[in-house]
Amino acid sequence: MTKNKIIKRVLFIIPFFLIIFLILFGGFYGYWNSASPDKTCSSCHEIGKSVDSQSKSSHRNLHCKECHGTALSNGIHSLKEKGMMFVNHVKEKDSGNIRPSEEQLLEVMTNCQRCHTSEFADWTSGGHSIDYQHVFLNTKHNSTEQINFDCLRCHGMFFEGTVIDVVEPLNTKGPWKLKDGKRAAMPAIPCMACHQIHQDGLPHSRPDYAGAKSIFYQKQDTGFVAGFYDRHEKIYLPVSQLPQLNLWEGERKVRVSDDPVMRNCVQCHAPNAMHQAGTSDDRTPRGVHEGLSCMACHELHSNDARKSCKSCHPAISNCKLDVTKMNTSYADAKSPNNIHFVACADCHKDGIRRTRN
């Protein structure tokens, strides 16, 4: 065979196989991304459980790729990731507890905002959108309280290492720096800290317009959407499974709202081990607000409470008082009367005069 013939043959064979490969890959890729997850993703034993939980969740009508993307959605990075999944599968590497990495979760989170735009905007404007650098490089905090492993329970809960791998030095002197500078702007409390995307629930649906009750108080219960990611156990607990807080003010048991969503809040905004009110990061309402849920005043995603007073204390109030101007931390951050705990007796030292009807 002459040299020219070989070159001609090579020039024919390479594009030929390239085209064959593209057609095969295209067919397979198209099939994989359009067929039911029962026939694709859950073919892998490791993913079956996730597909099953997703099929019972409020996100059941979405295809896996809507949130998790495809093998090509994140370029070479996702190709490599999917390739490794295949290799591990063939090697029968035990992946019984397969779960997304922090990086993958944050990629999924960018897809959350496509549908939940308003919630995402609210979250961005609130304290829970705090990033690693603002949590772990806070000089005031770090010099007052030793950074420790438990910080990651509520901040950076999806980080795969320990706090030693996040920040250094672990002392109260500093100066502190993140071990991996790339984490600086990463969210430390992402959506998944309080939401399991595969949690049991029903998708919202149109009401029965003929039955007015079904639009309001007899509306179908779609289930709670909040829960807590337990970093220690690497499992997710819906609010219905979280314990209610038992709180004590000295010997007196404080009345705590039974709002299930509040059970999520107190996992991080928690009192000390003795469950004494006002200790550690406890902000459970007491005093005039005892028994209220956090959600009575705080917006769900932004946690904004600036407009909350007027929900319960309207301008046309029976007492004719504008509560927003009272001497509390709501009106003045330096006020000794914390809005979470303020009681009548804090201002009315000699008791309260009985009003005439």
Place this chain on the structure above:
Amino acid sequence: MTNQIKLNRRRFIALSVVGAGGMCLLSRCANSPLSRWRFLTEQESVLLDALVEQIIPTDEWPGARDAGVTNFIDKQLVGPYARYQETYRKGLSAIRETCKANYQKGFEELNWDEQTLFLKKMEAGKMAGPFWEKGLDRQLFGLIRNHSMQGFYGSPRHGGNKNNVSYKMLKLDYPVIIGQNRYKI
């Protein structure tokens, strides 16, 4: 050119379509019904459900079966407890064969008291017959008892204690509610 590759356009398209279809079928091959168990067979899992339920029966709280103890054991048998695989396989088979020989039905089909009696004999090491190697009865009973306790009372991450049932029964807050040593709110 005598050895020229002859492939006209029509044949090329036909081959490509067959190839692409073949790839799709490949993924269907992978879609054969997958067992939810890692080590156990379906039959063994039903038997083990009945055995663990005897160790921690359902009362006003769910028992070992509903707490997912079988799932715990199955999960551990392909992990840290891989060394017990043979004991479980032989032991479960021995229970099945003994019940078939003595009662003409499976252990899980026996009534509660018959099951209890059977397990008492196992615990005492009094199982006889060709299915039982020396000491297998006591060894298997010990394993099932210990693993039932671990699965029921241990962390849900290991496959048992479904919905934290034992924590709730013991009135343990889970996860523990405890704050940081906050210096000032």
